[in-house]
Amino acid sequence: MEALGFHWPSLIAYLLNFTILLIVLTKFAYKPILKILDERSSNIKDSLELADKVREESAQQQAQLDDQLVEARKQGQSIIEDARSAAEKLSDQEREKSKKEAEEFLVKAKNDIERERDSAMDELRSNFGGLAVSAAEQIIQRSLDENTHKDIIDNVLENAFTDKTEES
């Protein structure tokens, strides 16, 4: 053992040396570092859990949003549908109304024309009555040959015409 270098005071020196190293490193290096590692791993675990939770929540919210979007789209569709049908209805009504108005107008116009014609006929009739009376007067006043007859009638007609034009 001596030849190999065994020396008990040295052995004790190494034992002391190692013990001191062990204590110092344990207290000032391993413990703080392992504590930090522990804390960090628990931090990471917590954050992972949190991330999971957030992911779940966001998925839920996304689903909700999707639902709402579908709902909104549906609603929009129905609104557009409503509007379109309303507009169609309105335009139908409008068309109906204008048709009716036009018809009414037409009827009124026809009526007007008829009334106009009636009144014109009445006037004509009454004028003809006068004419006939005046022609008869003339006929009675004059001799009844054919030529004078014809003259008289012509005369009456001419008078009547001129009267007519003057009147109108």
Next chain:
Amino acid sequence: MSLNKSLVYGFGVALLALFVVGFIVGAIGSKFTDSNPFLKKPEVHLPPQLIYDPFTSDAHGDSHDDHSKESDGHGAHEKDGHHGLPPNHFVITNTLISSWIATLILILVLVLGARGGRSDREPKGFYNIIESIISALYGFAEGVVGDNAKKFFPLFATIFLFVLVNAWLGLIPIYQSLSTFDSEGHITGHFLRPAGTDLNMPLALAIVSFIFVEYWGIKTLGFGYFGKFFRFGALLKGKIFEGIVDFFVGILELLSEFIRLVSFTFRLFGNMTAGEILLLMTSFLIPFAFSLPFYGLELLVGVIQSLIFSALTLVFVTMAIEPHHDEGEDH
């Protein structure tokens, strides 16, 4: 690209030239040329050298300025330093100084490194290096002993780091060349020598490992821990053959606890010393570039030996705290 290539080629050629020159001037080449080798044949002494004896205040190392006095007692000092230390009192040897340096380095690096850490921030810079070393070691310990890692980690890590740093210190260039000379330029002593090459250092570690193994064994299993070694159960039950076999198994277990001390000690001591001798011899035979691969080898040996020492300690501790089969248990 081509510059890099030419650099690599240049480096290779320089290495080759160094190797050739080393071969010619080294111990092998000088046999052919019949000249003195470039380096003297190294003398290997297993005991460490005495540097300072605090009780006789005889400073062997600190004598640069006092060559004449030193050279008088040169032969005696040589004998003293190499073939035995004063047997019964404390002296400072070159290996002890080396172990102090390793201790200081470890304390400075690890303690200062650990100060920079915060758990709520990403690890950065120097602290990051320290933390990754510690966490790698911790991961290893956890892989071996599982949940008990926290309890055994300090011993494991300290043994690993201490052995590793001590082994690698010796590989630093110039480290072991710091020497004292006599007036003729002969080396009379080396200031520093890696502590692993001093038998007392591995022995001290083995003793610490042994003490912790037994301590944890007793602490975990109580008095029943000794049941592993003294197996009288089967004998008392009247089973003669089984009892005798069991008894001898217990004796073997007990012996192996102490044999571990020896195997721990000589494994590390042998490896470290052999590494030193290997480097000396390669440098002696073919100086310069030839010993480079062996430096790489020694780096690896340092890691392996420190890992073996620390991991075996872990394994023994795990074995010690495992509840063993009771003496009275029937199989």
